[in-house]
Structure formats: structure tokens, C-alpha cells
Amino acid sequence: xxxxxxxxxxLHDEYEKEKLPRFRVANGLLSPQTVxxxxxxxxxxxxxxxxxxxxxxxxxxxPMACLSYLSDPNVLPALTKAMREAVH
Numbered sequence: 001x002x003x004x005x006x007x008x009x010x011l012h013d014e015y016e017k018e019k020l021p022r023f024r025v026a027n028g029l030l031s032p033q034t035v036x037x038x039x040x041x042x043x044x045x046x047x048x049x050x051x052x053x054x055x056x057x058x059x060x061x062x063p064m065a066c067l068s069y070l071s072d073p074n075v076l077p078a079l080t081k082a083m084r085e086a087v088h
Contacts, residue, residue, distance in 0.1 A: 037086040050078040
């Protein structure tokens with residue numbers, strides 16, 4: 001049986017042109033890495049209600065359920081501060 005690259009030599013070149021570029025994984029508030037760090041240091045945040053609620057929602061309902069937290073002007077500053085402390 002012949003390989004497609006033998007039967008269609010230009011197919012591989014066309015495939016390479018159509019592939020999406022590679023991007024580094026984002027490490028924002030909704031990334032699993034950030035959430036794991038927040039969870040590991042959740043006791044260090046003085047049991048901040050907003051952070052604990054965010055983590056609970058993330059665990060129980062997934063990252064997309066947390067989008068409303070990112071647009072809440074009361075919650076976002078607490079999450080941002082906790083994330084900065086967790087990653088440094």
C-alpha cells in the first residue's frame with residue numbers, strides 16, 4: 001500500500017500551510033495551572049470570600065461558569081491579587 005505522500009506529493013505541503021500556528025498556553029485566571037496554585041495557597045489569602053467562591057464554582061461547575069466573576073468589579077480585584085500572590 002502506498003503512502004499518501006507518494007500518491008499526492010504536494011498534499012503534505014498544503015496541510016502544513018493550513019495548520020494553525022502554535023501558541024503558548026495562557027496562564028490566566030481560568031487556566032488549570034492558576035486554579036491549582038490558588039487552591040494550594042487558598043489558606044494564605046485570609047479565606048477571602050471571593051476567591052473561595054471562585055474556586056468552589058470552578059471545581060463544581062467548570063471554568064466557563066466562572067466568567068461572571070471576571071466581569072464583577074468587586075470580585076476581579078480580589079482574584080487578581082490572589083493570582084499574583086499565588087504565582088510569585
